[in-house]
Amino acid sequence: MRIGIDIGGTKTAAIAVADNGSFGEPLRRATGFGARAVLDSAEASVRALAERAGLDVSAFTSIGVGIPGAVDNANGVVSHAVNLGVSELALGRELGDRVGVPVRVENDVKAAALGAHQLSIDGATASGELLGGSMAYLNLGTGLAAGIVQNGVLLRGATGTAGEIGHLPMDPRGVLCGCGQVGCLETVASGSAITRMWPSDAEYPVLELFELAAAGDAAALAVQRTFFEGVAAGVRALVLTVDVDRVVIGGGLSAIGEPLLRGVRGVLADWSVSSPFLASLALAERVRLIPIGFPAAAFGAALVGVK
Amino acid sequence: MRIGIDIGGTKTAAIAVADNGSFGEPLRRATGFGARAVLDSAEASVRALAERAGLDVSAFTSIGVGIPGAVDNANGVVSHAVNLGVSELALGRELGDRVGVPVRVENDVKAAALGAHQLSIDGATASGELLGGSMAYLNLGTGLAAGIVQNGVLLRGATGTAGEIGHLPMDPRGVLCGCGQVGCLETVASGSAITRMWPSDAEYPVLELFELAAAGDAAALAVQRTFFEGVAAGVRALVLTVDVDRVVIGGGLSAIGEPLLRGVRGVLADWSVSSPFLASLALAERVRLIPIGFPAAAFGAALVGVK
Incomplete structure (x- = not known):
């Protein structure tokens, strides 16, 4: 199972995705303002998903985060996320240190593109398109x-x-x-x-x-x-x-x-x-x-x- | 050695490119108007290059042609090359049949992009960039x-x-x-x-x-x-x-x-x-x-x- 988190300007949505691509209802909570609060809401999302699944956080293979702003995908640093009050945050490293699971970070629109693409593959496979x-x-x-x-x-x-x-x-x-x-x-x-x-x-x-x-x-x-x-x-x-x-x-x-x-x-x-x-x-x-x-x-x- | 031909609205330019990427002065001739004339100028370019090199045409590994218009790269068909008077021409097959060497066709701007890219690689390699x-x-x-x-x-x-x-x-x-x-x-x-x-x-x-x-x-x-x-x-x-x-x-x-x-x-x-x-x-x-x-x-x- 992998975790996917979408940090938006007002809400943070998180899902646990099974290896076969299925996932449950997203958990949503308010996104905090500022680097510390954004980290806190992401960590809380991870722990809540684990609790709902009855698993330890370490049972998840990886965590991926989509977030607005300029994202350095290689090192997990987000910058200029103006609506979140984040000028620069080493989100990948800091969240990873807190929960003990590898974290990858991507710009939210680019992450959504990957998600939409996977959905289209699944849909095409199902329909034979x-x-x-x-x-x-x-x-x-x-x-x-x-x-x-x-x-x-x-x-x-x-x-x-x-x-x-x-x-x-x-x-x-x-x-x-x-x-x-x-x-x-x-x-x-x-x-x-x-x-x-x-x-x-x-x-x-x-x-x-x-x-x-x-x-x-x-x-x-x-x-x-x-x-x-x-x-x-x-x-x-x-x-x-x-x-x-x-x-x-x-x-x-x-x-x-x-x-x-x-x-x-x-x-x-x-x-x-x-x-x-x-x-x-x-x-x-x-x-x-x-x-x-x-x-x-x-x-x-x-x-x-x-x- | 490979042949590269650039069929333009007024001139057709052709070069023979050695395996190390070096090539001589382009041979230029007027481009004919209409499918038959375009084919004739391309064939004449190939034969002139072979003659200049003192080789038989069959000595060339392949021929690539860049031409304006919509090109179906997979089957070598060019269409809507308005300036050349060509509505549709199976350039790859027809030129290939005439000279007995495999012919690939690409839109001229796309071909030039490949050429400029290769030049930039060679330049970067030379300069260490x-x-x-x-x-x-x-x-x-x-x-x-x-x-x-x-x-x-x-x-x-x-x-x-x-x-x-x-x-x-x-x-x-x-x-x-x-x-x-x-x-x-x-x-x-x-x-x-x-x-x-x-x-x-x-x-x-x-x-x-x-x-x-x-x-x-x-x-x-x-x-x-x-x-x-x-x-x-x-x-x-x-x-x-x-x-x-x-x-x-x-x-x-x-x-x-x-x-x-x-x-x-x-x-x-x-x-x-x-x-x-x-x-x-x-x-x-x-x-x-x-x-x-x-x-x-x-x-x-x-x-x-x-x-």
Whole structure:
């Protein structure tokens, strides 16, 4: 059994994955703020999983952690995890020392890409579908980023920057991005983008946006279209660079479900009408949604260093 | 000895590459128009190389051909090579039947990427420089496209579309691209873009543009800046997706030499001032120019299927 932990900005989710890939309901707890508190919540997750399984912590083969920020995969150090209040933390070594089990660390989107890829293999095996050679996981969370898997291997790149398509500028007259550039994809195709484009007191502004758009509200339809176009541009960028067989949309906003998939495919279909070149790439057919509720990052984290 | 052939829109260049990687002066001849004429020029190139070497054609181990258009690498079929008047041609089989030597076919930019990569290995070995794991070859010709080499292997992608960054739109208010989209990178960062942005009766409009810009002409400087920004955007797109160690600029426009490299690095440096994120990626340091006159596509074509 291996442990996979997904440390998010608000929640830490942890699962124990058996050798056959099966896992139980994720254990969730609030993520602490700051390096010490993040470590504490990770350690507590490990001990709670062991207790639930009736095992000693040492019974687990390895622990994998997915965490936002820049991760040095070789030495398990995470840095610039701003939302967690972590400037630098030797998470692999420190958590390993606390629990006595080897710990591997990966960026959360890259871990989720591994998890989504493994899920697609399992699904393809079950359905008899032929396996594609490559996949991108397009994470629509507070920000926008992708993880790329080629021949079953996660693409990290020279500096861990592979898949950071959220900071591809697409409009010189767009808004200023937090990265200092103008008109980045993330400024139209992310949770933070919707918060900015659709200011609202509703408990779930995204749901309100989609409900009003479904009811034909012109302002909501315009914002929704901008969002869909941004996600579609992300799909296009992934195909025109790495030419992946599949783009799997995940992250918090993927919980929108079918209306999201339909909207993105609709934009790609519209583009194909005016561009035979884009039509030849069959972009809409490459897009998938991650199953709602699938703990891609925790599952993928358990696979880091194994797959 | 292997033969490498680069079939371009106007010229066909061919070299014989020895097992140690050395090769002589390329043989050049006009490329015919249409499938039959393209085949004839390729066959004539092979026979001329053999004659120059005083060998029978059967003395060559293999022939590799780089050609514009969509290439099915597995069966040697090229299609949609519009500039050559070729809608579909089983180039590998037909040329192989004519000369009795196995023929492999690859898209010309992808072949050039292999050639540039091998050159960088040889150069690094000679200089003792550490080898990076990945490289993109950014071809500035009539159009704009890139070839990506990861761990010494050419990235083709699911449908041969990997590296087609010339059709990444970057400005919704840009001009209509031949592909049917608006504001593609190719509409600002290519030979055809300069022809459009700098209409001129000069024999070499690009040289005129750079000479006038060097003399401080405001209109020339503005066009040149747009061009540099487009190339820089191509470099950024390659790093934010595949995160290559090096981007090597090649193609016809790379003959501009140092002023091109300086201009692109200057834009990347300017962007880094306003974006700490981009600054952290050290984009300017990743850019190189292919040595002027190096026959990257012919050299790389000789390596197709070997490397």
